[in-house]
Amino acid sequence: MSVSPSRRRLLQAALLSPVAACTSHAPQTPAALDPDVALRQAAIARERQLLELYSSAVESSPALAATLGAIRAEHEEHLAALAPPATSASPVAPRVLPAVHPVALVAAERSAASAHAAAALLASRPLAALLASLAASEASHPVALP
């Protein structure tokens, strides 16, 4: 696999510099050298955050449950596309969700879309295509929000 200059820079910035001192004698694992790993993890974190936000919003606005539930289901699909089911199904302890107004969802979707789009410039081709689709889906969600 070819590594573009920008991917190499990311790799150096994100992975090599903090651990350089303690890994000079230890062989790097392929996973640690692959910038896709960090990009994928960051995308998973963004999707989990959105899922939590939508859960809170449904509780705050039960009348919008159908609309918000349909969009939340698309985020579930995003998460499934990013993570194998075994890692995506980590149970979350029940807790009281903070109130979320639907307007906050628009901002959160746009922010996630920007972050996915930026990551799509750095990822390998297959992950870039997935991230670009996620960015496009999230950019379009405000159209469907009330």
Add this chain to the structure above:
Amino acid sequence: MTVTERLVTLVEAEHAAVYAYGVLGARLDDAGRRIAVTAYDSHRARRDQLVAALQAAGVTAPAPLPSYDVAVADAPAALQLAVRLEAGLSVRWRDLVAGTDDQALRRLAVAGLQETAVRAAQWRRRAGVTPATVALPGTDTPS
């Protein structure tokens, strides 16, 4: 498929979209027509960027066909065609993302995919289609 082939395919699709918006806009109400005008301008701009990218690579971009088979009887048909155009372009933009490491082309393709997905959602919403969005734009067959 090479990057050049993907760019050529996109230019051809953008030519068709520009033509189609000129026809289908006339079938829509005022609000729909305003979106169609914006979409028309946007597709022209993207087409010009794609043509420039091909020229920079020393490739002559394909010219538009004299006409396209665009039969739009009424507003619902116009909305359906608009959704199909945008969803079809989403597939081609995603193909370009998946087919290049060039940063400028990636950026263009990521933006193109976002724009077409947003417009497809706008048209689905106007057509009363729910949900108006899809989970993975660019992976579905044009609908």
